[in-house]
Amino acid sequence: MNKLKTKAENLHAFFAPKSVAVVGATKKINKAGHVIFKNFVENKRRGVFKGEVFPVNPHEDSILGFQCYPSVTKIPVDLELVVVVVPAEIVPEIMEDAASKRVKAVVIISSGFSEIGNHELENKVLSIAKKAGIRILGPNCLGVYDSKTGVDMLFLPETKILTTGEEVIATPRPMPGNIAMVTQSGAFGVAALDYLTGRQIGVSKFVSFGNKCDVDEAEMLHYLLHDEETRVILLYIEDIKSGREFIKIAKEVAKKKPIVALKAGRTKAGARAAASHTGAL
Structure with missing residues (x-):
């Protein structure tokens, strides 16, 4: 370790x-x-x-x-x-x-x-x-949003200008909180962030890693284990690179912080969608 x-x-x-x-x-x-x-x-x-x-x-x-x-x-x-x-x-x-x-x-x-x-x-x-x-x-990802440090790579504008010239909130950012979200799908992640924001549920960190050619879910879980801002981890994955390593780390993390995981691509149709989405097989 x-x-x-x-x-x-x-x-x-x-x-x-x-x-x-x-x-x-x-x-x-x-x-x-x-x-x-x-x-x-x-x-x-x-x-x-x-x-x-x-x-x-x-x-x-x-x-x-x-x-x-x-x-x-x-x-x-x-x-x-x-x-x-x-x-x-x-x-x-x-x-x-x-x-x-x-x-x-x-x-x-x-x-x-x-x-x-x-x-x-x-x-x-x-x-x-x-x-x-x-x-x-990444590549093919939304990157990172950190409510504490101000790192924000979400390419959905926080505000937009109306035809009247008035600036209004378009994509509100979630309030600071203790939930970290790690997602392979940017679209799912944005939808989840929008839901959490609407319910006034705070987020510590948001990570979208897309094709995950390097950093993967196991490493990110281990990082969040030591993150003082995070108490709960939400995980959306389409494939797992190193299954045994992932399970080993997840067991350690779950002793201190609950992990709520959603695994997509379990059906044939879902697997096809995942393969074309983030190259996941």
Whole structure:
């Protein structure tokens, strides 16, 4: 378990990074890159997110008042976390840049990998990460929401502008609480968050890991075991990578924190849907 504890400590950069770069940040308000970058900016202005945030886009000079950089390698400080929101074919190049920058963790929001049969591209990305000691969440995921640290990668805008010019709440974020949600399906996760928000049930952390080419449910459970903000864990999974390891860790975690798990893809139709959704078999 010591090895797992070290791994769990390595996951901390996903939830409380001292610095984060959003690759694919843009001024186009309908794009995921804009929404995610704006989430960090707004939470920083509110005093919730304490880290530094940097937009990366070679075609922009500045976004939301922040200087834009053409590459993560051009950012003048050490980076802990990189959020990637660019087309899949560009991701290996971004990973090489992250490796040279000695980034700790990368969240790949982008789709277009094993979920559509593009295993070679996903393996290439993972190979770069392993050589550099980078942890990956995703690809094809919604990333992380942490109610305490202000990390918010949900690319559904919190507010929207009406035709009257009035700004209204569009996708309210859940209040802080003690429930952590770990989900392989972003759509299921967002629906669950919406339900919890409507019922005023608080959330400590939300993790969507999509294709989970690197970080999986077993590691995340072990991380949450040591998370002081979490008392209960909700888990939605379409497949389990290492069944015995998962059961072993789940038994340890469940001694201290209840786990409520929903396993999808148990029927033939469900298995087909899961395979096309996150590449799960």
